[in-house]
Amino acid sequence: MSKKSTYNLHFIALLVVLLLCFIINICLGSVNISFVDTLKALFGTATKDSSSYYIIWEYRLPKAITAILVGGGLSLSGLLMQTLFRNPLAGPYVLGISSGASLGAALLIMGTSLFSGAFTFSTFNDITLAIASSLGSFLVLSLVLVVAAKVKDTMALLIIGLMFGSITAAIVSVLSYFSKAEKLQQYIFWSFGSLGNLSWVQLLIVGLCTIIGIFLSIISIKPLNAFLLGENYAKSLGIGLQKSRYIIIIATGLLAGSITAFAGPIAFVGLAVPHITKQLLLTSDHKIQIPAVLCCGAILMLVCDTIAQLPGSVSVLPINAITSILGAPVVIWLLVRKRKMIF
C-alpha cells in the first residue's frame, strides 16, 4: 500500500469518528432527549415550541459546532507556533494572545473597581466581553508584530511573547485584588472557558476567522515545512522568511484570538493535539498535519464536551478541567510508547 493511500485511510477513519462524536455530543446532555426525538428536532419534524427542540437547536447544536471550531482552530494554531518556533512546548498562546484576551476581559469585568467612573461599562454581556478580549489579544499581537519586524531572531520573539504574558498577568492580578467577589467570580468563570452560550451570529464570526486562518495556513505549507529544517535552510530555499513569519503570526492571531474571545482561554488542546497527530501519522509534513490536527482537535473537543456535560446529571464541569485530564495521559502514553518524539 502506498503511503498516500494509508493517509487516505487515516483521514476516512478520522472523519467517521468525527461524525460519530458529533452525533453523540448532540444526543447527550443533562436533559434526556431520545435519539429519535433528537433526529426529529434536527430535521424539523418536531414541534417548534417544545423545549427539546429549543435545547437541540439553540444550545446543543451551536455548542457542538463551537467544539469543532475551537478544537480544530486551537490545534492548528498550536501546530503553527510549534513549527515557527521549532519548539515542541509552544502552543497557540505563546505570543501572549490569551494573556491579551485575559487583560481585555479583566478590564471589562473588574476594571470598574480600579478606575471607578472612567472605566464603567453599563452593559456587560457576552458580546462586549468578546469585543474586549478581541481588542486585548489584537493589541498584544500588534505589539508582537512590531517587535517581530525589529527582531530577526524567532527565539527572541518567543521570549518577548512570554514577557508580554507576564506583564498582562501582573495587571490582571492587581485588578483581581481590588475587585468585588462576584466580579472576581465572573472573571474566574470566563477563564475556565465555555463552549455553550454562543449564538449563531457569534458562531459565524468564529467560523469566518477559522476559515481565513486555515486558508493562510494552507498557503504557508511550503515555508512551514522549510521552517522545520531551520531558518538558514529556509533562506537557502529562497523562501521570504519575514513575510511567511507575518502570515503565520496573523493566522495564529485570528484563530486563537477569535476563539479565546468567545469561548475563553481553552487550555491544553493547542499544545497537545499536534503531538498526538504526529505520533498517529508518523510525519511532520504540514500537508498531512494541517488537516489531521483540524480533525483530531475537533474530535478531542467534542469528546471532552460530552464528558463535561455529565450526561444524565444536572451538573456540568468546566471544559478546561476535562481537556487536560483527558488529553495529558494520551500524550504521555503516545510518547512513552514511541520512545521518541517526532518533531
Added chain:
Amino acid sequence: MKNRRTTTMFKRLLFISYLLLLCGCKQEKKDPFSNQTSISSTSIRYANGFEIETQSSGITIIKVLKPWANAETTHTYALVPKEIQASVTLNKNEYDAIISTPVENIVVTSTTHIPALEELGVLNNIIGFPDTKYISSKAARERIDSGKIKELGINESLNTEAVLALQPDLIFGFAINDGNSTYETIQRANISVVYNGDWVEETPLGKAEWIKFFAPFFNKTKEADAVFNKIEASYLEAKKLASEAKNKPTVLSGAMFKDVWYLPGGKSWAANFLEDANADYLWSATDENGSLSLSWESVLDVGQHAEYWIGPAQLATYQEMESSSLHYTQFDAFKNRKIFTTANTKGETGGTLYYELGPQRPDLVLKDLIHILHPGLLPNYEPFFFKPLL
C-alpha cells in the same frame, strides 16, 4: 570521637526534652461552662451558631460554635464587666479572648453587622470598616462622611497597619476558614478579635437572632431581646398569613453565567424564605445549604413554566437579561414579566441594601415575597427589597 558522639546524643536529648516541654505548655482548653455555676443562659431559639451564659460572678461566656461552615473548633469568649475586673482572675488559656465590657471602640467587618448595632443604638462605637462604600445605612453613611468611621481596607479584607494605627478595643471579624493571618497579627498586638458567624446561619430568624450575640458586649441584652421579639412576631404573623393562601405558585431562582446556572439550594437561607412564603420552589427537595450549579438545560427542563422568578442574581432589567443570554427568553416568567429582584434597591454608594439589611429584617423579606407571590394577601404593602425587574 566518642566524646563527639556523646555531645550529639546530649544535644538530641536536650532538643527532645525541649519539644516535650513545649507540648506540656500547650494546655487543652477546658470547658469554662463546667466549672462555674451558671445562673442564666440567654435563650437562643433559632440560631445554631452561638451560645451565651452569664455566670454568678457576673462574667458572660459566649461560645461561637460555627464561625465558618464545617468549623471543628468552638471559639469561647469571656466578657468581664469593667466594675468587677479588678476582683476577677481568669485563665487566659481557656478563652480565645477576654474582653472588658462595655466595649467602646469597635471595628466591624461585614455590612451584615451594621443593622444590628444600629438597632442596639451603638452605631457610634464603630470607628472603622474595610471598604466603607458597601455600607448603605444612612446613619452609618453620615458617620463615614464626617470621618468618624475610618476606611480600613478593600473588599472586606482588613489592612493590618490601618487597624493597628486605629487601635480599636475589639474587632468583630468573620472568616471563611481557619488560619486567618491578618487576624492573628492583630491579636498579637493585643486587639481582641471575635468571630461572628451570622453568615453560616441558614434560617431567616436564626440569622436575625445574631443581634443577641452583639448585645452582651454593650450591656444591651434587654434591648436585643425586645428588638428580636418584635421581628420574630412580625415574621411568624406573616408566615401564618401566607399559609392561608389557597394556591402555591411555582418559583424559579438564580441566573446563568456562561452555560452554568447558579441558584439557591433547597436548604439555603433563600429557599427557607420561599418555603415560609408558601411558594413551591422547584428545587426545594435538594439538600444543599449553599448554592447549586446546574446545567442550564436541566433548569429549562424544570423551570420553564415556573410562574415567578425571584432573584436573577445581579440582573436588573429585562433588556440586560436578554442581552446577556437569549436563553432567558424561553422562560414563562420572562415572557409574562414576573421577575423580581433586589438588585434595584441600592444604597447611595451602590451597596445592595438586601445584603446588608435582609439578614436583620427577615420579616420585611418575607412580606415582600408574600406581596409578590400571593397578590391580595398584603394589598397595601409597599415592597422593601424585592422590586419588579425594570
